[in-house]
Amino acid sequence: MSVPSNENAHGSNDLPEGVPTTAAGKREILFNAFDMNCVAHQSPGLWRHPEDRARDYNTLGYWTGLAQTLEQGLFDGLFIADVLGPYDVYGSSDEATLKAGTQVPVNDPMLVVPPMAAVTKNLTFGVTAGTAYEHPYPFARRLATLDHLTEGRVGWNVVTGYLPSAAINMGQEDQMEHDERYNHADEYLDVVYKLLEGSWEDDAVVNDKESGVFIDPSKVHRIEHEGTYFKTPGIAFTEPSPQRTPVIYQAGASTRGRAFAGKHAEAVFINSPTDDLIKGTTAKIRQALVESGRDPYDVRVMSMQTIVTGATDEEAHAKYEELTQYIDVEGGLVLMSGWMGINLAEFELDEPIGDVQSNAIQSAVETFKKASGDDSIEWTVRKLAEWCGVGGFGPVIVGSGATVARELTRIQDETDVDGFNLAYHITPGTFEDIVEFVVPELQQLGRYKTEYAEGTMRHKLFGRGDHLPQNHYGSSFALRNRAAV
Amino acid sequence: MSVPSNENAHGSNDLPEGVPTTAAGKREILFNAFDMNCVAHQSPGLWRHPEDRARDYNTLGYWTGLAQTLEQGLFDGLFIADVLGPYDVYGSSDEATLKAGTQVPVNDPMLVVPPMAAVTKNLTFGVTAGTAYEHPYPFARRLATLDHLTEGRVGWNVVTGYLPSAAINMGQEDQMEHDERYNHADEYLDVVYKLLEGSWEDDAVVNDKESGVFIDPSKVHRIEHEGTYFKTPGIAFTEPSPQRTPVIYQAGASTRGRAFAGKHAEAVFINSPTDDLIKGTTAKIRQALVESGRDPYDVRVMSMQTIVTGATDEEAHAKYEELTQYIDVEGGLVLMSGWMGINLAEFELDEPIGDVQSNAIQSAVETFKKASGDDSIEWTVRKLAEWCGVGGFGPVIVGSGATVARELTRIQDETDVDGFNLAYHITPGTFEDIVEFVVPELQQLGRYKTEYAEGTMRHKLFGRGDHLPQNHYGSSFALRNRAAV
Numbered sequence: 001m002s003v004p005s006n007e008n009a010h011g012s013n014d015l016p017e018g019v020p021t022t023a024a025g026k027r028e029i030l031f032n033a034f035d036m037n038c039v040a041h042q043s044p045g046l047w048r049h050p051e052d053r054a055r056d057y058n059t060l061g062y063w064t065g066l067a068q069t070l071e072q073g074l075f076d077g078l079f080i081a082d083v084l085g086p087y088d089v090y091g092s093s094d095e096a097t098l099k100a101g102t103q104v105p106v107n108d109p110m111l112v113v114p115p116m117a118a119v120t121k122n123l124t125f126g127v128t129a130g131t132a133y134e135h136p137y138p139f140a141r142r143l144a145t146l147d148h149l150t151e152g153r154v155g156w157n158v159v160t161g162y163l164p165s166a167a168i169n170m171g172q173e174d175q176m177e178h179d180e181r182y183n184h185a186d187e188y189l190d191v192v193y194k195l196l197e198g199s200w201e202d203d204a205v206v207n208d209k210e211s212g213v214f215i216d217p218s219k220v221h222r223i224e225h226e227g228t229y230f231k232t233p234g235i236a237f238t239e240p241s242p243q244r245t246p247v248i249y250q251a252g253a254s255t256r257g258r259a260f261a262g263k264h265a266e267a268v269f270i271n272s273p274t275d276d277l278i279k280g281t282t283a284k285i286r287q288a289l290v291e292s293g294r295d296p297y298d299v300r301v302m303s304m305q306t307i308v309t310g311a312t313d314e315e316a317h318a319k320y321e322e323l324t325q326y327i328d329v330e331g332g333l334v335l336m337s338g339w340m341g342i343n344l345a346e347f348e349l350d351e352p353i354g355d356v357q358s359n360a361i362q363s364a365v366e367t368f369k370k371a372s373g374d375d376s377i378e379w380t381v382r383k384l385a386e387w388c389g390v391g392g393f394g395p396v397i398v399g400s401g402a403t404v405a406r407e408l409t410r411i412q413d414e415t416d417v418d419g420f421n422l423a424y425h426i427t428p429g430t431f432e433d434i435v436e437f438v439v440p441e442l443q444q445l446g447r448y449k450t451e452y453a454e455g456t457m458r459h460k461l462f463g464r465g466d467h468l469p470q471n472h473y474g475s476s477f478a479l480r481n482r483a484a485v
Numbered sequence: 486m487s488v489p490s491n492e493n494a495h496g497s498n499d500l501p502e503g504v505p506t507t508a509a510g511k512r513e514i515l516f517n518a519f520d521m522n523c524v525a526h527q528s529p530g531l532w533r534h535p536e537d538r539a540r541d542y543n544t545l546g547y548w549t550g551l552a553q554t555l556e557q558g559l560f561d562g563l564f565i566a567d568v569l570g571p572y573d574v575y576g577s578s579d580e581a582t583l584k585a586g587t588q589v590p591v592n593d594p595m596l597v598v599p600p601m602a603a604v605t606k607n608l609t610f611g612v613t614a615g616t617a618y619e620h621p622y623p624f625a626r627r628l629a630t631l632d633h634l635t636e637g638r639v640g641w642n643v644v645t646g647y648l649p650s651a652a653i654n655m656g657q658e659d660q661m662e663h664d665e666r667y668n669h670a671d672e673y674l675d676v677v678y679k680l681l682e683g684s685w686e687d688d689a690v691v692n693d694k695e696s697g698v699f700i701d702p703s704k705v706h707r708i709e710h711e712g713t714y715f716k717t718p719g720i721a722f723t724e725p726s727p728q729r730t731p732v733i734y735q736a737g738a739s740t741r742g743r744a745f746a747g748k749h750a751e752a753v754f755i756n757s758p759t760d761d762l763i764k765g766t767t768a769k770i771r772q773a774l775v776e777s778g779r780d781p782y783d784v785r786v787m788s789m790q791t792i793v794t795g796a797t798d799e800e801a802h803a804k805y806e807e808l809t810q811y812i813d814v815e816g817g818l819v820l821m822s823g824w825m826g827i828n829l830a831e832f833e834l835d836e837p838i839g840d841v842q843s844n845a846i847q848s849a850v851e852t853f854k855k856a857s858g859d860d861s862i863e864w865t866v867r868k869l870a871e872w873c874g875v876g877g878f879g880p881v882i883v884g885s886g887a888t889v890a891r892e893l894t895r896i897q898d899e900t901d902v903d904g905f906n907l908a909y910h911i912t913p914g915t916f917e918d919i920v921e922f923v924v925p926e927l928q929q930l931g932r933y934k935t936e937y938a939e940g941t942m943r944h945k946l947f948g949r950g951d952h953l954p955q956n957h958y959g960s961s962f963a964l965r966n967r968a969a970v
Contacts, residue, residue, distance in 0.1 A: 101699030
């Protein structure tokens with residue numbers, strides 16, 4: 001074991017107020033597993049690896065097994081991404097997307113949560129769902145049902161839209177314009193808050209067998225919502241669940257997206273390949289909270305991260321080399337084209353990027369150049385895809401458990417992130433490796449929990465109760481707060 | 486054991502073609518358990534019974550325990566009802582509804598299916614979902630996901646609307662007009678069929694690790710749907726699941742509803758209190774299938790039924806008497822008012838019905854009078870509610886397992902139903918009793934399976950494969966059929 005290089009960087013005395021600490025009094029690193037109900041999530045082509053089990057995404061056993069592995073490693077959560085239509089920027093069609101199975105087909109993410117909850121006690125679940133396609137009235141019921149069934153172990157990753165291909169399949173001409181989408185989403189959340197926070201008083205369910213009264217009708221209130229997009233006058237159709245509003249996740253990186261996060265988010269996923277970008281984004285997010293009257297550490301910032309690990313550094317590097325053999329360049333370009341909004345099929349695969357006339361591509365190259373720390377690499381479109389081929393756009397750490405643990409603590413200390421959203425290269429192998437090799441090393445550094453905190457997801461994350469805190473916008477809809485006004 | 490009175494009525498030789506038979510060569514009785522994700526489903530007030538566990542509806546343990554009990558008793562399925570808004574005809578408000586907890590709160594029914602599938606191998610799941618509130622594109626994905634996760638053990642109970650209170654909370658002024666609702670639902674099913682049957686060819690997923698091709702894009706087709714209500718041009722976002730289209734359930738009793746059932750339904754739930762009505766409705770449903778070019782026994786007709794049973798007739802009758810002490814008359818009137826569309830709060834509880842000026846009520850009394858076979862009963866509004874207080878509107882059988890088994894076979898032989906949709910009075914006690922006392926007697930009569938059939942829900946029900954049969958309207962959208970044209 002090497003001595004952790006950062007042991008004095010964040011002693012318990014100089015930690016910012018509100019950050020999670022371990023029993024050792026040091027800043028805690030949080031772990032989410034990042035998955036999607038599909039075959040090729042962030043690492044197209046890796047489904048061909050002999051040990052990859054992503055093909056089993058449509059079976060219960062895949063999900064319950066994964067959940068048990070993660071809970072064994074004291075992971076904080078499993079975060080499930082989602083899209084509802086195929087990527088179709090690359091080649092202006094979905095042909096390459098289908099061929100590579102890149103985020104297609106994708107099954108519904110919510111339905112796999114209850115069986116995982118049934119085989120775990122503490123693992124939490126972040127589920128992606130869009131505000132653009134389902135009315136908030138039935139959606140709030142789904143959320144509340146999940147919160148009941150998981151006993152308060154659920155978060156909702158709010159996305160304001162999916163891909164245009166999804167919008168079109170819902171009969172819309174295209175997605176709403178970007179800022180309007182956020183206005184729509186703001187009102188959507190208002191309806192959800194009103195239903196989950198502002199309809200049923202805490203003691204509305206009296207369950208009195210003597211009097212025969214199950215609910216006291218005077219304690220259930222109509223929400224009388226009438227806005228620009230929604231009209232929902234009646235009562236919520238679910239009784240208060242452990243958290244009422246599930247923990248709100250968000251991932252928007254635009255200015256408007258950050259304002260949305262500042263107002264609503266309790267956890268934010270960021271996806272940047274360099275320390276500088278991670279640090280800058282994290283600071284902006286915390287600042288957005290302050291601008292919404294919240295504390296900077298009222299949000300947990302989780303940074304996308306890929307880890308390739310093994311018993312030794314050599315073993316890890318050999319594993320990485322082996323993984324790269326399965327990279328599907330075209331499958332990767334499908335994702336990159338979608339993310340950048342540029343049809344990368346129009347460029348020669350092996351043409352030096354220096355010759356490509358595209359600001360977005362040049363900017364991506366600048367970023368990757370910095371991330372690689374290697375000026376000698378000749379960047380081509382192929383190289384871009386390969387660079388993201390093992391785990392996606394976020395940084396990649398290759399090394400033994402001790403090496404990875406040191407690097408993660410360094411990143412946290414440099415960037416002020418709360419934890420990592422761990423993409424897989426193969427599943428559940430990536431997570432099994434992290435549980436086996438990295439978690440014990442982080443524990444030894446005093447930077448990772450050695451047992452779960454009790455209670456709901458929100459309580460586990462912030463240690464101060466099950467419900468939205470008083471300084472969160474959503475809590476203004478809570479009846480207990482409205483009564484106090 | 487008494488000798489079954491019907492042993493010659495349906496010997497294997499005179500059974501209609503297409504009815505399920507047991508290994509003993511006799512007509513098989515199918516069992517569904519009827520439940521809802523709430524506290525008071527069909528028997529308001531019974532939640533106060535000391536042995537009732539309906540209060541645990543919002544826990545995983547309730548559902549997984551129930552599923553295991555049902556599978557132990559070789560039940561064919563669990564059918565989960567749903568509403569999305571409170572009953573509010575009685576007293577023109579939801580006050581009495583809330584007080585009694587009558588079908589409020591109600592959690593989402595789909596989310597409890599995967600954990601039940603995880604603890605069972607053969608039990609099937611019928612889930613209620615409306616066509617009025619969610620776009621068919623994401624809904625088809627939910628259905629396909631359930632069919633994948635359950636390995637083909639799921640059915641969809643199509644309802645064309647819920648209560649007006651639900652429609653209003655979705656921003657609609659009221660529900661669509663009755664016949665238009667069915668037109669809308671017809672198109673909704675077209676979109677679902679096109680997505681689940683007509684987008685992905687059987688061998689579209691090639692999963693070829695050598696070539697790196699996961700999906701053959703030439704075998705995935707855009708559905709190009711453009712109708713009156715929906716516009717969905719793209720591909721389905723899920724790969725073919727074991728059944729593709731889950732088994733279609735339906736419960737519409739109107740003429741338009743029966744035409745809809747004739748076209749789409751593979752199982753129909755009926756809810757009538759007398760043999761004559763059950764027989765008449767069953768015959769009309771089978772006729773509706775014939776009018777849609779199908780065979781009369783291409784549908785399984787399940788009749789609502791309540792059973793109170795025990796080791797002896799005396800014990801069962803004592804149990805029934807005890808159950809009646811927990812009936813909540815007002816909670817029952819909430820349901821009856823909603824079902825009949827009449828505000829029963831406007832009538833004196835103990836006024837003889839003879840004096841009440843309402844055709845619907847007089848007609849209900851006529852029906853119940855017939856069902857009771859007792860002319861001496863003085864019918865009042867209270868008596869109506871009490872009559873439905875243990876298990877709801879369907880007939881009630883009270884007796885030992887042998888008595889119940891004889892009565893069920895008699896009803897089947899008289900009415901031509903395929904099985905029973907068993908409402909509970911207390912849960913899971915009702916089902917535990919049926920498994921313990923009734924199932925063995927039915928088996929002894931040769932009228933109940935002694936082991937499960939293999940395969941998907943559709944295969945278990947009809948014994949001829951996993952997919953919609955060739956003579957079903959929905960199969961016209963199947964690519965294999967379109968290719969053959």
